[in-house]
Structures are given as C-alpha cells and as structure tokens.
Amino acid sequence: MSEKLRDNGGQLALFLNFSIRRTWHDGEWWYSLVDCMVPLSDTTSAKRYWSDLKRKLKREGAKYEDFVLSLPMPTKTGKMQGTDCANKEGVLRIVQSISHKNAEPFKEWLARVGRTVMDLGEERTLRAQNRAQLDRADRDLHEIVVYYGIVTPNQHADLIDANFAGLYAGRTELDLLRERGGFPGSLPDRMGQLELAANTLQRALVQDKVQRDDIRGVLPITDAARETGALVRRTLAEAGSTMPEEMPQYFPLPPGEWMPDDHPSRIQWDTPAEIAGEDDGGPDMTIREIIAPE
Template sequence: METKLAIFQGKEIRKTFHKGEWWFVVEDVVLALIDSKDPKQYIQRMKRRDPELGKGWVQIVHTLSIATAGGAQRMLCANTEGIFRIIQSIPSPKAEPFKRWLAKVGYERVQEIEDPEIATARTRELYRAKGYSDAWIEKRMRGIAVRAELTEEWKGRGVNGEPEYAILTAEISKAAFGMTPAEYKQFKGLNRENLRDHMTDLELIFSMLGEAATTEIARKQDAQSFVENKTAANKGGRIAGDAREKLEVETGEKVSTSENYLVEPESKKRLRGKKP
C-alpha cells in the first residue's frame, strides 16, 4: 500500500491508496484545522459534541497502514467523503472555507437535478478548463449520452446494476479493442483516472460505436437477462472491432494508443502535432 503526502491548509496530510481511492489520515486533517496540538483528544470531544458523527464513525473511518519515519503504523483514515463529513463537525475559522464550498457544491447539485442541461454545460466547462479541444469535448459528451442510453436499456432488460454493468462493458471493450477497460488503463499507464478522458478521438468513436451497436442489438433481438445481454454486448463490440481493424489495415496505424493526457492537455498535443 503506497503512502503519499497531500498539502491541506499549508500542512502535510498523509494519504494512502485503498480500494481504488485515496484515504487520508484523520489526525493530520484535524490538526491542520484546529489550534490544539492534541488531535486525538479533539477527535474524542468532537464525537461527543456530534452524536451522529460518533454513531457513524466506524462506517466513515478505517484503520489502515501508513508509512512513518519509525516504520509502518496503523492509523485512522477516511476517504474524501468521510473527511468532508468530519470537517463539518469542526467549529474552526480554518474549516469555514470548506463548509462554504460544500454548501455551494450541494446547491449546484440541486440545480443540476432540476435542470440536467446545467450539468452538461458545467461538464463542458470543466473539460475546457483542463485543456481539451472543443472537437474532443463534443465526442466525449456524445459518448456520455450513448453510454447513458445503453445503461438505461440494460436496466430495463434484467441487468442488475454493478458489477454486471462492468462485466458487460468489459465484454464490449474486449471485442472492440482486444482489451478490457482495466487492461486498457494499464496499457495507457493510468491509475484512478477515467479511461475515456484519456482516449483519442478515434478511440472515443469506436467506443461509441460498440456501445451504440450493443444498444441496437439488444433492442432488435429483445435481449433479456444478463446472459442474453452479454451475447449482445459481444456482438456490438465485435462490430466496432471489425471496423477498427479495417481502418488499421487502410491506414497502417493502430487505433489503440498508449497516449494519455496526464502530463499534457489534449488541446496542446493537437497544436504541437500541427507544427512543422
């Protein structure tokens, strides 16, 4: 298990990667937001002061191994959601910016539920802020819509959410690209990052084709249950895979690439590629 440092209010916060997400040392976060030098005692008082936090403590906080100067130690850690819940119980001026930010995020979420177009507009702006080109964003947003249509179709055809969605998605990806999403992420050198946020235009197009074809096959063949939809997923992915292979023959280049946008935004790569 890898331990790293994060900077929080100018203080170093130890964190470790556990079950696919970062977990932060609770004492480090609390110490960054209070004036006391004894976070352990403060945490005990905080749980007494906030009975609901105390009751849910064992669900929020897990004991994980953290590397220290004296060797690995078992320490109380919480994921991002848990840390935000803890911050809500700290009556400190240092915690106020985070509380206001949480209130703003909650308000924005209510707005998005009332008007889904707001969520779409915000997603576009986030991608632009990260350096993605408008052309790439259009494909990514269309891919999100195609994916949503497919999962809605699965929901009405006897597919029981996760992990069955993940298995069917892997079936499409394997047939379309010769790799499951997990293998694809490894191929691109990704960890927690969203795979499709690191796909090129062509990779996004063939992903969409595989999922759109799967949706259409499931409808036309009236696929019911996980087993029948797995067959439809393989057929849909194979349609994208056949098209990908034909393009590769014509161009002499592979569609799947290890390229990702971890270091350089997509729009900058596009501009660099146009230079003589």
C-alpha cells in the first residue's frame, strides 16, 4: 500500500507505469485527469470516463470546479490544448467518486488518514484538559505547603524536584529537561494525557498526605513527595504501563490552549509584547532554554 501511494519525483507511484501528463503550476504538480482515469479504472475510453464522472460529481453536488483547472498540455500531435487537471489533493478527492477496485487502496488510505487526524484532535483536547488539571493541582499543593514550612523559592524548587524524583526514578526537573529539552516549568506542555494524569495524581496525593498527617518542614514534605511519586510509579508498573520517563512526548500545548481565563498568568498573555512587563515594578527575567542532547 505504501509503495502505491509513495510520492516519486512529483508523481503518485501508482501512476509510474502509465503515461500521465503533468504540468508545474502555482508551485506544485497538476495531473491530467483524463490520463488518471486509466490506472484508476482500467477504462479503455478515458475521455468518456472522465466526462461521465464529471456529470456524476455534479449530480452528487460536488463543485469539482473548485479543485479542477484547465491547463495547457501537449496532445499526441504536440499541440497545446486546455486539459482538465488537478493537484494531488484534487486527485484524491476525485478518487472517492470512482467505483473500481483500483481506487479502493486510495479510499482505504484516506479513511486511515482521516481517522488519525481525528484521533490526534481528540488526544490534544484531552491533553489540554489534563494539563489544566495538573496546573491546578500544582498550584494548590504549593499554596498549601506554605502553611507547613515550605516558604522560600528554593524550598518550592526542592519540592518540585521531589515530585519528579519519586515518579521518574530519581530524575529531577533539570534531569528531565536535559533529556527532553525545554525550560523550567515547560515539561508538562509536551506530556501525553496518561503522563499528565500520573503527575496530577501524585500532586493531589502529596497535598492530602501533608494535610492529613500534619507533615511540617522542608525535608519531611519532600520525603513524602518522593514516597508518593514512587507509589504512583509502582502502580503504573503493576498495571503494565510504560514508565513516565519513557512515555511519548508531543508537540507542546501553548498556554492559550489549556490555561483557564482566571489563571494568574493569563493577564500577561493578553498584554501586547512591547508593553508586557513595562513599569510593573518587578524584576527583569531571563528564561534560559535547556536543549536536549542529540
């Protein structure tokens, strides 16, 4: 199947053994649709087949004129003549209206591609939902532990590392950034929904444990975070799941896709870049991106 659909020098590979006229137009190849009818239908009268197919497309309500252009192509005598042509996308749209076994591989492939696109869309929506849940759990945890002894930025950073360390077999945030790339705070943006859910569960369990057992002090709380992460990790292992550090990474979710309207950082995303941070009385900040080694 892949060999039939592989692109080869601008031609659909299924057509390589047939004489398919093509012309370069507007930055891409356009194919003679009359010529395409031969390999797609085994017809002995390509002009008649394409003429009948155009009428069928009209009856079905398809505006084939939107993806078919008349472009000059040489005839058998060498004379240039206007010929119905389509680019690859147009050919694949027309294929769906052809009732012949030769067209079936294309239809099956298009169905698989369509399903993949829909699945990716659903996965991205779920990732955005889980990303927002993890952010909420993280903020809740760091707000609560202030009352139990974690106050300074360095102490909060120690808790962040402890959260990751238990779940990721000793890896800190910096360790994961070196492996995956990115900058501090960006790791969840590339996680899939299962990895996000595992992290959310770990944060929620730590918060519950700290409050329930009245755990106080930096070391006791970070120890509890590591132990809780290790517990979630063991649960994943017992379920036969992939370990968190080996879970697939995705194209990063932009803040605007998952960040709720009432998020503390939202105001900065709605502020023009040229004035964001001006005269706010705060310190200048430089974000250093950590690139994963090749």
